[in-house]
């Protein structure tokens with residue numbers, strides 16, 4: 296059994312289209328789920344929503360989705376300095392102004408968490424728990440440097456058992472760890488990676504056909520038309536810095 300997980304598209308339509316084409320080639324007829332943050336930072340919020348709706352890809356609400364849907368005072372993002380904070384507010388204001396009412400309504404229907412049983416619900420495991428940030432809130436940055444104790448605490452909060460998977464995004468940096476038998480998978484980002492690799496990222500999760508054990512977590516990276524995304528950002532009223540950010544994968 297395989298599952299495809301993708302997260303943090305952030306309104307980057309060329310990146311999403313490249314990932315969907317790659318999935319169709321490498322993992323056809325495989326269930327696909329998104330882990331939120333469909334909008335923000337790039338100029339295609341409605342087109343990204345429409346693509347996922349048309350493809351019937353279910354998923355959970357990222358902080359950018361739930362704040363945009365509810366018109367919250369900010370996007371629930373973290374800033375490192377005043378310049379980043381100013382850029383973040385510009386992105387959020389642009390997204391609020393350009394996301395259609397229909398898209399906002401749909402973003403508002405996304406659940407906080409989804410539990411998937413690749414083996415079917417009549418078997419106890421494994422459960423793949425999908426959230427955006429952590430099992431309590433979608434604004435939490437669950438980074439790779441958290442200690443084992445923290446991961447065990449998250450598993451307990453989520454009700455995860457050994458063999459289960461908790462998958463999440465939000466930090467835009469992919470990683471996988473196993474602590475006390477529970478798998479923790481950060482799926483990285485389709486449309487705004489921050490790990491220094493500009494290519495769009497997603498995950499193929501493989502579980503065995505009988506025992507339900509997790510066999511593999513493959514981090515896939517896909518080249519896409521980043522120049523098109525950069526040009527569209529520059530042509531929009533979004534800050535040009537967001538275009539440069541895409542080219543460097545957040546490293547510049």
Ligand SMILES: [Fe+2]
Nearest residue numbers: 303332465466
């Ligand atoms: Fe995000």
